[in-house]
Amino acid sequence: MKLPLDYRADITFGARVRPSPFFDRTVAAGCTAFTIYNHMYMPTSYGDAEGEYWRLINDVSLWDVACQRQVELFGPDALNLAQLLTPRDLSDCIVGQGLYVPICNHFGGMLNDPVLLRLAEDQIWLSLADGDLLLWVDAIAKERNMYVLVTEPDASPLAVQGPKAEDVIAELFGDWVRELRYFWFRETELQGIPLVLARSGWSKQGGYELYLTDGAQGGRLWDLVMAAGAPHGIGPGTPNQIERTESALLSHGGDMDADVSPLEIGLERFCDLDKPGEYIGMENLRHMRDSGPPRRLVGLFIDGEPLPNSAGKWPVHQAGAAVGQVSSAVHSPRLHRNIAMALLKSEIAQIGNQVQVTTPAGERRAEVTELPFIR
Ligand code: THG
Numbered sequence: 001m002k003l004p005l006d007y008r009a010d011i012t013f014g015a016r017v018r019p020s021p022f023f024d025r026t027v028a029a030g031c032t033a034f035t036i037y038n039h040m041y042m043p044t045s046y047g048d049a050e051g052e053y054w055r056l057i058n059d060v061s062l063w064d065v066a067c068q069r070q071v072e073l074f075g076p077d078a079l080n081l082a083q084l085l086t087p088r089d090l091s092d093c094i095v096g097q098g099l100y101v102p103i104c105n106h107f108g109g110m111l112n113d114p115v116l117l118r119l120a121e122d123q124i125w126l127s128l129a130d131g132d133l134l135l136w137v138d139a140i141a142k143e144r145n146m147y148v149l150v151t152e153p154d155a156s157p158l159a160v161q162g163p164k165a166e167d168v169i170a171e172l173f174g175d176w177v178r179e180l181r182y183f184w185f186r187e188t189e190l191q192g193i194p195l196v197l198a199r200s201g202w203s204k205q206g207g208y209e210l211y212l213t214d215g216a217q218g219g220r221l222w223d224l225v226m227a228a229g230a231p232h233g234i235g236p237g238t239p240n241q242i243e244r245t246e247s248a249l250l251s252h253g254g255d256m257d258a259d260v261s262p263l264e265i266g267l268e269r270f271c272d273l274d275k276p277g278e279y280i281g282m283e284n285l286r287h288m289r290d291s292g293p294p295r296r297l298v299g300l301f302i303d304g305e306p307l308p309n310s311a312g313k314w315p316v317h318q319a320g321a322a323v324g325q326v327s328s329a330v331h332s333p334r335l336h337r338n339i340a341m342a343l344l345k346s347e348i349a350q351i352g353n354q355v356q357v358t359t360p361a362g363e364r365r366a367e368v369t370e371l372p373f374i375r
Contacts, residue, residue: 001312005360017041020066021156021218029236037067037130043238052237053333056205060164060229061237062222065202065209066156070125071114071134073141075148078124081141082116085126087262087285089275093118098183098198100270101126102262103133104281108288109258111136113250113267115200117185127157127211129252140280154215155196159239160225161207164232169208171228173197177208185211190224193217202239204247204372241309242330245339248299248372255297255327255341263288264343265297266371295324296349299369300357302338306331307359316342316366317356323348326357332373339373340366 011034018040020026026043033045043064046052055061073081083090086101093099095118103112103126112133114126126133138150160169169177172190177197180186185198196211212221226234248266250256256265263271263285273286300316310329317323324344332339340357348355353368 003311003360005308011036011041013041020064021212021215022064022066022158022222023218025219025222026064026236031236038069038128038132040067040069042067043236045238046236049242050333052235053240053242055233055235056162056203056237056240056243057334058163059233059235060160060162060168060207061240062225062229062234063159063161063237063239065159065239066212066218068127068129068157069134070127070153070155070211071137072151072153073124073126073137073148074122074151075146076122077141077146077148078122081137081144081146081148082124082126083275083277084140084144084279085137086116087271087273087275087279087281089272090116091276095120096184096186098185098200100183102267102270103136104262104285105258106280106284107258108261108263108281108284110252110256110260110262110265110267111258113252113256115183117196117198119187119196125153125155131252154213156212156215156218157209158212158221158225159201159207159209160229160234161201161203161237162205164229164234165205165207168225168229168232168234169197172224190221193221193224195221202249203243204249204374205243241328242332245328245330245341246332246334246372246374248341250297251328255343260295260343261285261288261293264293264295292346294346295343296346297341297343297371298349298351299371299373300326300329300340300342300355300366301369302329302340302357302359302364302366304338304364305361307338307361307364310340314340315358316344317358318348318354323355329359335373338364341371344368
C-alpha cells in the first residue's frame with residue numbers, strides 16, 4: 001500500500017454501518033476520525049494525538065468502544081461451547097471472572113482474541129475484536145447440535161482508562177471498585193442505567209469498562225462519567241496506537257490474523273494445549289509447539305527521525321532477503337525513539353539482530369528487541 005504522508009480522506013456515513021449508543025456524544029465532543037469495526041463506527045481521533053496520549057498516561061480518558069461487540073452464549077452448553085472455541089482452559093473460570101482467550105480456526109490460526117466474561121453458569125460473553133466471529137460461533141454450535149443460544153446482546157462498552165480512572169469510577173459506583181481484580185466484573189447500575197462494570201481495557205494504564213446494557217441510555221452514561229471525571233481532567237479519547245504499541249497489546253487483523261498462530265505472537269501463555277477435552281485447532285497447535293513456531297512477533301527499535309504511525313504493513317529485510325513485516329509502528333514520546341511490532345522468521349527473531357525496514361520515509365535500520373517496550 002502506497003499512502004502519501006499527508007494523505008487524508010473522509011469516511012462515508014450510511015445505513016450499512018451502525019452508530020454506537022455514544023455516537024452523538026462523540027460527535028459533539030469533536031471526534032475528527034472514525035474507523036469501521038464490527039460494522040460500527042469507532043472514533044480514532046479527536047484531532048490532538050499528542051494531547052490524547054498524555055491524557056491517557058497522566059490522567060483519564062473516555063473511549064467509545066461500543067464496537068467491541070459481545071457474542072453471548074446462553075444455555076446449558078455455554079461453557080462446553082466456549083471450551084471448544086478456545087485453547088485456553090476455562091474449567092477454573094468462575095462467575096464474575098474475565099479472561100483473555102485466543103480463538104482459533106481448525107488450522108490453529110487466530111480468528112479473534114476476545115475477553116471472555118462468565119456472567120452466569122450458563123451465560124458467557126465474548127467481547128470481540130474486529131471480525132464477524134458470531135457467524136463462526138453460531139455455526140459451530142448448530143453443527144454440533146449444542147443446547148445453546150448464540151446472539152449479539154445490547155451491550156456496549158465505554159472505556160475509562162488512565163491512572164485517575166479508579167478515582168472517577170469510585171466516585172460514581174463506590175469504593176468497592178478499588179478492590180475489583182484485573183479482568184473481573186460485576187453487574188450493577190448507575191442512576192437506573194443497567195451495566196456491567198469490569199476492570200479491563202485496551203491500555204496498560206489501568207481502568208475500567210462500563211458495558212452499557214440499554215443502548216437507549218448511551219448519552220446519559222457518557223454525561224455522568226464526563227461530569228464525575230471533570231475534576232480529574234477527563235476528556236474524550238480513543239484506543240491509543242502509541243500506548244498500546246509501547247505496551248504490546250495486539251490488534252486482530254493488524255498484528256495477527258487467521259494465517260497466524262497464537263504460538264507465534266506471544267499468546268502461548270493463554271493456551272493450555274493439553275487441556276482435557278477437544279478444542280478447535282488442537283492438532284495443529286500441538287504440532288507447532290513440537291516443531292517450533294516458524295515466526296515470532298518481536299519488538300523493533302527503528303533508527304532515525306520520528307516516523308509517522310504505520311498505516312499498513314512495512315516489509316522487513318535482512319541481507320536482501322525478505323524476513324517478515326512490521327504491523328504496528330509509532331514514535332514513542334516516553335522512549336524518544338521509533339518502536340514497532342513485527343512478525344519475523346524465527347531464525348531472525350533473536351534480540352539484538354539487525355534488520356532493514358521499508359518505511360514510507362525510506363529504508364531504515366532496525367534492531368530486534370523484547371516486548372513489551374514499557375512494562
Ligand atoms: N476490552 C473488551 N473487549 C475487547 C478489548 C478490550 N475486544 C477487542 C480487543 N480489546 C480484544 N483484544 C485484547 C487484547 C489484549 C487485551 C485485551 C483484549 C489485554 N491484554 C493484556 C496483555 O496482553 O498484557 C492482559 C492479558 C491478561 O493478563 O489476561 O488486556 O480491551 N471488553
